[in-house]
Amino acid sequence: MSQEQHHINYVKIWAILVVLLVVSVVGPFFGVKWITLITAFGVAVVKARLVVQNFMHLRIEKRIIKWALGTTLVLMLLFFAGTAPDVMEHHGVNWTNDAALAAVERGVEEGHGEVADDGHEAVGESDDGHEAAGRRAVEHEEAATAGQEFDAKAAFNTTCSVCHGTAGDGKGPGAVALDPKPANFTDSAFWETRTDEEIFKAIKEGGAAVGRSPLMVAWGATYSDDQIHALVAYLKTFRKK
């Protein structure tokens, strides 16, 4: 092996690689898509092949190694082929990926470019995006609210009543298994121990955020702040004097 590899002029290979690098950088300046594709990815394949064959000496390596490495590449193609129909495509037989379609439609305006001074704010803005894309999923609520006020009662009945009960008494069908039990909004003792802010936070960020049961999940992704305020107001109507 050492005999053969001495025939390789490494500096020459390196020079070719640098020239190819220049080609791949220059390619996009033509502004023609297929030229860019060739200069970017075609050249990358050629460069990789030069490195693998000459620097890694694969061309004088035993055949079994070529087989092993070839197998890994075939497997990656296989993975791509099996996964792309679901992940790359946004619709197929009897399904559509609404969130992805909405993201493509929105384009880049919301998807990036927001100048965030710190990471925290960026996260916050992404959450807004979350809500936008989730919109289709909560279309029925949108339908109910289209052009009119947010219907807190309807929202309560679809979202909260599972556990808290339509009467707000904490005896919904989902309450059976829960421990601690869901809050009973008819109980005036409940209202004496909570502030509105606390309830707002519990709805938006979940029970754990205010030191209550983690079984109360966060709804900040589904409802806007105004809607949550409306929900808090609706909850108060359950209170028995």
Added chain:
Amino acid sequence: MSQAVADVQHTQEHHGPQGILKYLWSTDHKVIAMQYMFTGMFMALIGGFMAYVFRMQLAFPGVSVPGFGVVSPGEYNSLITNHGSIMIFWVAMPVLIAAFGNFLIPLMIGADDMVFPRINRLSFQVFFLSVLVILTSLFVKGGGFGGAWTAYPPLSASGAYNLTKLGSSLWLIGVALEFVAFLLGGINFIVTLMNARAPGMRAYDIPILPWFIVLASMLFMLSVGPLIAGAVMLLFDQLLGTGFYDPARGGDPLLWQHLFWFFGHPEVYVVLLPAMGIVVEIITTFSRKKLFGYKIVLYTAVATAVLSFFVWAHHQFIAGIDPRMANIFTVTTLLISVPIAELCFVLIATLYGGSIRLTTPMLWALAFLAEFLIGGVTGIFLGASGADVFFHDTYFVLAHFHYTFFPIAIIGTFAAFTYWFPKMFGKMLNETLGKIHFWGTIIPFNFIFIPLFILGLHGQHRRIYDYNHFPELATPALQHLRIVATVALIVMLFFQLVFFFNVIRSWISGEKAPRNPWKANTLEWTTESPPPHGNWPADRMPVVYRGPYEYSVPGREDDYWPQNSPT
């Protein structure tokens, strides 16, 4: 003889530390094998305890389980999640691949150690770290991860959904560390088998077990890569708030399912192949027969390994993948039944014309075949997309894969453990106790899982901590089946005491084992029991003259013919 002893002392002087450190910091493949074995068995006890707790909850909902207390829904999810993860990643893999692979590969191919003893030690240390991480994850604030061993996002990606922010991240880190440990170990196995074989040992003279363990290591190595990348992405989703699997931010939850099952299905064969290899060794030895078609076995195993990469999406038929893809994956999934059936046929055919001795290891090996067949044939129902619409995520699935994993991880391990115990510890196990333990495990095993098949046919789905919320499933008849399964489980766990008693008793006061108690051919039986450091004296390393399964060769006095015997 004195020369041999001198050699042993000679090699010991050059290797590693002495005293207790010899066992904690050793690079000897046999010590590392024991470390993996005992860690794996310890984890099996934890996994078994978890099974006991949630089976009690299912049979007697709301009861205060002795030794645990009342099981809350969150705890229940955490128990089933970690039972699955532990039994696959911390029991089946370390025991079947790492422990037996480490112990047997160098011995069976006539080498003195693994080719990279220090990487081998590092592999165990990383694995041990992963054990600590996964055990820690059970006790952190919020409890252990409860999103099932498949860890589908978005549930696993966000603390707001799974309520176990810390537990799910630790679980993921633990699994990732375990992968790293097995990548290190796997490279060692593969290179050892490829390069370090005894002089004279050609590719087709290697016993089937080392072949299969190495094939499994390759399968693991080639399938786990995308999942490692996926795990990094999931970890970023959990900790940094990226959106790789969040549909609202351009990600896709289905991507994880593909990444997971691209690994997850080959993983089944990663643990199946070593168990099959163990059965091959035991069946040939105790039926005194040459393996029926060595090359058929090898090639069908390779075919299975290759095909196993083409079937992954059968776990996702109804998970929202494009229904057209389901057709392709149905075809490939059913195709894989051909090589697996062939392997079973060949093993059964090996019995033909034999002289079968029903020792404890042989009973375990035959039980593997008998029980694995049930797991195999029930898989056809699940691979057929049309039927999977009903069966997906029911107890039928659960019973099916326990009928594959239990024979693999438990029966296969007991088969190997009882077969190689004399070589590992230099003592013979008690046969009577061994057989009591065998029947005390096999009979309850069927009583656990056959009721679960029936429950699955009733449409009972998985991962529910109390079926009283579902009127169709809350009937007394179904509850009786659940109780039968739970009682059988407790009986089975109880009989494991017999095993531990047998092992400890034999270890302390058992009959001393000769070099080759079973009159087997492979190289590990040509050295002392237990083998010294370096396995053979350095100047008398074995040389191989023939294949591993030359039993009952006509014209020979003995019915076995060791691989290293020149005549």
Added chain:
Amino acid sequence: MIHGLIQEASSYAGSIDGLILLIFVLVGFWFLLAEFFLFGLVFRFRARDGRKAQYLTGKEKHIKRWITIPHALVLLCDVVIVVASIKVWYEVKMDLPDADYEVRVIGQQWAWTFQQPGADGELDTPDDIVTVDELHVEEGKTYHFKLESKDVLHSFSVPVFRLKQDAVPGRTITGWFRPTKAGTFDIQCAEICGIGHGVMAARIFVEDAEAHAAWVTEHTPQSS
């Protein structure tokens, strides 16, 4: 075989059960055969004094055919199962017969929301009926469901219909069913969805035309 254990209440439940029966017969045959040979050979060739095992390499033609012929037959059975399975798959998951009604099914932690047309028969109008954990459908009518999820994966499963489909957040997945038997049945969530997965139960009420019409009239919200 299965309908003895769990009712068939949808138009395609029979097809799925037929497929399961076909597989049961085919694999049952192979299973019994293999176990018979396994136990038979162990008994027949148990060790006896003075008898030595035979030396067979697996290359002998008269023995090898005991492997190759079953091998080919297994493949044949696989082909039969594949064809039958794909046929059922087309019926259940790929072909959508024309719908009489549409219903939107939304999973969330840990409840099912069903939105169906009110008296006007159109979805997404103000008179839609929204119910939680209760789905009222009419016997003998074809329903299309549009399955969505608000948060994590769920799976909409009606065992008596042999219907199961995962709900994936961000996606709308369409499917269909046609109830054929009146009664009240379980809807289960069949994909782990968090701590309340075990309580995510709902009921489906299959009603005859008259009862269903009455229910729709009663529950259609009065537009103000």
Added chain:
Amino acid sequence: MKPIATTRSATGIPTGRLAVWWVLASEVVIFGGLLGSYVMHRLGHPEWGAAAAHTNTWIGAFNTFVLLTSSLTAVLAHQAAERGDGKKAAKLLMFTMLGALIFVSVKSFEWTMEIREGFTITANGFWSFYYTAAGLHAAHVIAGAVIMGFIAHDAWRGRELQRVELIGIYWHFVDVVWIFLFPLLYIAK
């Protein structure tokens, strides 16, 4: 003392090199899984192109040049080691490590700029993949450079010269990964 097993070579490939090839096989599938996922998303989300337009092609090209050159010095080090010239091999490995240092420094400069502009890892899907893929690659660069330091140390003393080839093969692989990352992250816009 090495076991006898390590000195055997039934395949004709030295044990160390065989192991490195298998390491690379496992790395190919790790990067393959990540980049495959990225390509799928990228093709499905044309709007990510606008995000990619904010990457700096010149910095990427410069880093490509650095890695290509460090690969050259790595292979020349191998050549020197084959001739038994440990000192020269060690020197050339030092050059390769210098390349790694430049690469990582440029990368951290580039990332600082981008993060300042608000392109954090959570900004959108493209940036998530950008930082994850380039970060995983950078981790390999750093790990390779550290191991190279130990090997250069040994090679200077004329010990374990065969390891110069092994780290070289690994280094070229890291180079090849970057050869693909460069068009995927920087050029395709």
